[in-house]
Amino acid sequence: MSAVSSLRTAAAVTTAKVTAVVSRRLGFGGGTALPGLVADAVSPGLAIRLAARLGHGSVLITGTNGKTTTARLARNIAQAAGYWPVHNHSGSNLMRGITACLVEATDARGQLTQPDRRLGVFEVDEATLPEAAEALSPRVVAFTNLFRDQLDRYGEVDSVAAVWRQALATLPSSITVVLNADDPSVAGLADACRGPVLFYAVSDASCAVYEIEHAADARWCPACGREYSYSAVFYGHVGHWVCPGCGRARPAADVQAIKVEQSPDHPLRLALSTPSGEIDLSLPLIGLYNAYNALAAVGVGLALGVPADAIRTGAASFTAAFGRQERMTVRGREVQTILAKNPAGLNQVLRAISAEEGTKNLLFLLNDDIADGRDISWIWDVDFEMLAGQATLVLASGRRAADMALRLKYADIGAHPVIEEDTESALEMALALTPEGERLYVVPTYTAMLKVRKLLARWGRRPPFWEED
Amino acid sequence: MEADLRLAHLYPKLMNLYGDRGNILCLRRRCQQRGIALTVDELELGDTLDPNAYDLIFMGGAQDREQRRVAEDLLETKAEALHQAVAEGVVLLAVCGGYQLLGRYYRPAAGEELAGVGIFDAWTEHPGADVKRFIGNVVVRWQGGTLVGFENHGGRTYLEPGARPLATVISGFGNNGRDGSEGAMQGENAFGTYLHGSLLPKNPRFADHLIAQALKRRHSEVALSPLDDALEERAHAEAVGLAKKKLGFLRR
Ligand SMILES: [Zn+2]
Numbered sequence: 001m002s003a004v005s006s007l008r009t010a011a012a013v014t015t016a017k018v019t020a021v022v023s024r025r026l027g028f029g030g031g032t033a034l035p036g037l038v039a040d041a042v043s044p045g046l047a048i049r050l051a052a053r054l055g056h057g058s059v060l061i062t063g064t065n066g067k068t069t070t071a072r073l074a075r076n077i078a079q080a081a082g083y084w085p086v087h088n089h090s091g092s093n094l095m096r097g098i099t100a101c102l103v104e105a106t107d108a109r110g111q112l113t114q115p116d117r118r119l120g121v122f123e124v125d126e127a128t129l130p131e132a133a134e135a136l137s138p139r140v141v142a143f144t145n146l147f148r149d150q151l152d153r154y155g156e157v158d159s160v161a162a163v164w165r166q167a168l169a170t171l172p173s174s175i176t177v178v179l180n181a182d183d184p185s186v187a188g189l190a191d192a193c194r195g196p197v198l199f200y201a202v203s204d205a206s207c208a209v210y211e212i213e214h215a216a217d218a219r220w221c222p223a224c225g226r227e228y229s230y231s232a233v234f235y236g237h238v239g240h241w242v243c244p245g246c247g248r249a250r251p252a253a254d255v256q257a258i259k260v261e262q263s264p265d266h267p268l269r270l271a272l273s274t275p276s277g278e279i280d281l282s283l284p285l286i287g288l289y290n291a292y293n294a295l296a297a298v299g300v301g302l303a304l305g306v307p308a309d310a311i312r313t314g315a316a317s318f319t320a321a322f323g324r325q326e327r328m329t330v331r332g333r334e335v336q337t338i339l340a341k342n343p344a345g346l347n348q349v350l351r352a353i354s355a356e357e358g359t360k361n362l363l364f365l366l367n368d369d370i371a372d373g374r375d376i377s378w379i380w381d382v383d384f385e386m387l388a389g390q391a392t393l394v395l396a397s398g399r400r401a402a403d404m405a406l407r408l409k410y411a412d413i414g415a416h417p418v419i420e421e422d423t424e425s426a427l428e429m430a431l432a433l434t435p436e437g438e439r440l441y442v443v444p445t446y447t448a449m450l451k452v453r454k455l456l457a458r459w460g461r462r463p464p465f466w467e468e469d
Numbered sequence: 470m471e472a473d474l475r476l477a478h479l480y481p482k483l484m485n486l487y488g489d490r491g492n493i494l495c496l497r498r499r500c501q502q503r504g505i506a507l508t509v510d511e512l513e514l515g516d517t518l519d520p521n522a523y524d525l526i527f528m529g530g531a532q533d534r535e536q537r538r539v540a541e542d543l544l545e546t547k548a549e550a551l552h553q554a555v556a557e558g559v560v561l562l563a564v565c566g567g568y569q570l571l572g573r574y575y576r577p578a579a580g581e582e583l584a585g586v587g588i589f590d591a592w593t594e595h596p597g598a599d600v601k602r603f604i605g606n607v608v609v610r611w612q613g614g615t616l617v618g619f620e621n622h623g624g625r626t627y628l629e630p631g632a633r634p635l636a637t638v639i640s641g642f643g644n645n646g647r648d649g650s651e652g653a654m655q656g657e658n659a660f661g662t663y664l665h666g667s668l669l670p671k672n673p674r675f676a677d678h679l680i681a682q683a684l685k686r687r688h689s690e691v692a693l694s695p696l697d698d699a700l701e702e703r704a705h706a707e708a709v710g711l712a713k714k715k716l717g718f719l720r721r
Binding site: 148151156157158214219220225227374375376377378379380381399400402403405406407409410417419 | 482485486487488489490491494495498532533534535538604605606619621665666667670671700701703704706707708711
């Protein structure tokens, strides 16, 4: 590196660090994206130069749902294996968020501390994958699933798949790609991979649902146009699929969940069969979709050469990200906040909630900011009907509270929906109306979650998210 | 009221892009609450449409890839029956991609022109992949009131003299972003629109307009008992409010 460029890097790093502190002080949130933006402006290519110093390179994790949970789990597994991960744990997954987290890992002189132990573990926005793959020269790239999400922002699912294929075709053949065999759109990416591919899947068909949900997106074989047939559907279009036309089928998986156990109030228990032997995991998460996140993370670990013991240890140290699936006690009520971003994800959340015993206290928050998607029509693709008659308390909040309330009215989920647009008032009301000792489910879209967790952190006396872990 | 209505939902699997299912849920619920039995048949690729078997026909929007397959299937198995049904007064609602394919033709940004069914005397062209899509909340004026929804379309639709606009744009783009028109009406019973979101639940007046028309044709009875639409009206009013805020109306 030339002296000038080195100076520029140091200057960019310092500016970005100052910005992060100022942004936090001013209460702009975690200060996780703004410093990245500033660093980019000061020194274009900063991420490329910092990433090049990561001794063990980096892992990229992308897909519609499950990125954050998969990346956190992969980070824990890497830690247990002795790596010192650089990880965008706040979920800031555009290039500027990744840059910000690289900057945060440097010292005052702009040097990465202990570079030879460093491994980047980055969750990456679907549309950002090509840019991230080029800038960060990953060792492993993992894909979770592909569903419709914010059509006004990402475009149709076909165009997302096309962008991924292009990115994969440009990667060197030394890179391992980790793919979900049960999602036909993700499994099909194998054709575009130039190097080794590691497939993961759920083989325990006992947790299958009986019919394909309304949120399914890949119903037709891209090769011959016939509709896939399924011997088991786990969620959306994820399951044991085969094309009756051309015979394309779910590939054999390297990492398989041979047993999935879920019971109310108990963590998800998985028995995995892997090339490194059997691995049993127990995770503080609900919902079958999280079995897939665990499989993807274990796949990443195996692709990195992490031994089975370290995978067990890493997974055992896992806690859910705030707002993703966390339970906490606030004013004598157990509050479980679960993020909902799109039809497939929300269906899984609802399935998990409806599997729990008793009547439910529910608060849904629907915003339509850019980060949520301006178009809220997706709530009509969600099968809220599966909660029919189960709720004693239903509140709708957020900028599009009335739209949410109307959707809930149609689903006849029990109580008549109450509308309170303001997040704080809605949360206050929900806590007051939830009988003491009972659980309140809070289901927000992304920007609503940011507000919810700030409030709950204050009321539940828990550190704000950027100080987490 | 003892009555029944029969609805054909065209391509529910292929044409289901923007919560279009909500429109069916809405028709079903509003009928049910008035004691009208609504049966829904789902017609997919290859299924023939019996023009005499239905009172209502609905078609939603799709991704580009699916749109091409549907265009072919429409012409092969359903076009003639659709023309016959509409000529006999069957109520038709087509949203977004469905609206485009039921026009005369669709000229994409690249590739071959898609021949349409020609129910609507209208045509659509996509001005090119680099030209911005029309995306956002929409409010239009319809029959002395408003309709609200969301639009997301690259194609621009132009009406010929045989068709007339369904509504006029208050906020948003509508058919083509130029002439202030939104959607199309062919005769009194065929409706095309770019509004999704879902359209009908938040626009109960429009939903009842469709139901009443279908009932009148089949049972020559039109009195629809009023329903409790408080939530519907609130969602509608708030969607109007959001659009007006954007236009700055509230500052006056
Ligand atoms: Zn095939």
